[in-house]
Amino acid sequence: MNKTEDYLKELAEGGGAVDISALVNHIVDDSLVLKASDIHIEPWEDVLGVRVRCSGQLQELVYIPKEYHPLICGRIKVMANMASHIKDVPQDGKAAPPEFNGVQLRVSVFPTVRGEKIVIRIFNPKARTFDINSLGFDEETLNKYVKVLNKPTGLVLLTGPTGSGKTTAIYASIGYLLEKHQNTVAIASVEDPVEQNLMWVNQAQLNPAQDFTYVSALRSLMRQDPEVIMIGEIRDVDTATIAVTAGMTGHLVISTIHSGTTSGVFARLINMQIEPFLLASSLIGVLGVRLLRLNCEGCKAVYTPEEFALAHLRTSEGDAMVEDAIEQELFRCGFGCDTCSNTGYAGRGAVTELMVVNEDVRDVVMNRRPTREIQEAAVKCGMQTLWEGGLRRVTNGETTIEEALMKVASEML
Ligand SMILES: [Zn+2]
Incomplete structure (x- = not known):
C-alpha cells in the first residue's frame, strides 16, 4: 500500500475532514518513490483514476472518490499559479513545492467531458x-x-x-x-x-x-x-x-x-x-x-x-x-x-x-x-x-x- 491509499483508507474509516494538500502531497510522494516521470489524474464515470508513468509505461497508482476531484483540481491549480475558477479551457503552470526539495512540477490542466484532467510532469534533479x-x-x-x-x-x-x-x-x-x-x-x-x-x-x-x-x-x-x-x-x-x-x-x-x-x-x-x-x-x-x-x-x-x-x-x-x-x-x-x-x-x-x-x-x-x-x-x-x-x-x-x-x-x- 502506498501513502495515498493509506490516507484514503484512514479517511474512509472516519478520519475526519480531508486535508486536500496532504492528499495531493501523498500522490506526488508516491510518484517520487516510484521514480515516475508523469502523474495522470483522470476523472472517470464515478471515480478519479491516478496513473503514473514509470520507465515510460503507465501504471495505476490509486483510485480516489470522485467527490475530491474539484478540491484536488483547485489545490493543484493554486500550487501551479493558475486561475482556479476557470474550468473550461486548458491551462499550464509550474510548481516547485518546498516540501519536495528541488523537485519541479509542470502541470497541464485539460477540460474533458467528465471534468478536468490533470497531468503533472515531474522533474526530479536528484533522480x-x-x-x-x-x-x-x-x-x-x-x-x-x-x-x-x-x-x-x-x-x-x-x-x-x-x-x-x-x-x-x-x-x-x-x-x-x-x-x-x-x-x-x-x-x-x-x-x-x-x-x-x-x-x-x-x-x-x-x-x-x-x-x-x-x-x-x-x-x-x-x-x-x-x-x-x-x-x-x-x-x-x-x-x-x-x-x-x-x-x-x-x-x-x-x-x-x-x-x-x-x-x-x-x-x-x-x-x-x-x-x-x-x-x-x-x-x-x-x-x-x-x-x-x-x-x-x-x-x-x-x-x-x-x-x-x-x-x-x-x-x-x-x-x-x-x-x-x-x-x-x-x-x-x-x-x-x-x-x-x-x-x-x-x-x-x-x-x-x-x-x-x-x-x-x-x-x-x-x-x-x-x-x-x-x-x-x-x-x-x-x-x-x-x-x-x-x-x-x-x-x-x-x-x-x-x-x-x-x-x-x-x-x-
Ligand atoms: Zn522484478
Missing part, C-alpha cells in the same frame, strides 16, 4: 544523472562521440522520438564539456523549459508570450560571445537556419531534432529549406537515442524468446548468433516481483547510434541522395546501429528482444 558513460555507448562509439564534442565548431544533433532520452543525452554532452573545461569555456543555452540548472552554463528559458522565442533568443545570444551553444530543440526553419549558420561560424552548437531515424535528420532539415551544402559543411554528427526498459534485477532469469521475435534476428547475418545465444542462455527477462510492480522491468538504459558526418556521408548528402543511402554510407564507415546497440543489451541479458524490437526496430518492421 537524474548526466554522465556520458551512462548513455549506453560501446567504447569505440563513445570515443568517436567525445571526438565530435571536442571539435571547436560545427552542429551536433541528437534525435529520437518523444521520451527517447534526448534531453538526458544533451545534458550529458554539456556535462562532459563542463567536466573537461570547467570555467574556461563559455556555454550558453536556450531551453524550453530549463530542466536542470547547470553550473557555468548561462541558461535562458524561453517565454513566447514576451516574444522571447528560440529565434530572438539565439540572435541576441550570438552577441554574448559563446563558444558552445545548446538549443533545446530545432522545431522550425528559422531556428534551424540559425543553428546551421552558428555551426559554421566558430561555435559548437548542440541541439535536438525530432526525427524517426538518425539518417532522416538530413531529409528533415532539407525539408526545412536548408541547402544540402550548408548542412554538409555545418553538421558534424548526429546521435540517435532510444531508451529501453531494463530487466528487473530482482526477478530476471533465463528465458527463450518467442519465435516471432527470434525470427527478426534470423533475417540478418545473425543466424548462428541466435542459436549460440539460446544455447548459452544469454536471453533474460523479468518474471515480475514486488520491486518492479510485476512488470518485469525496472529502470531504463539508453542505446545510441552515432553518425559521424565524414567525407563519404557528406558526398551522399550533397548529391541529395535518399535517406537510405545516407544510412548505408554511415554504416559502411563503421556506424554501430541502434539495432546493434539494442541487441548488445539483449545478449547481455539487460533487456528482452521484445523490448528491443518495440523501441529500436520499429522502423524496420
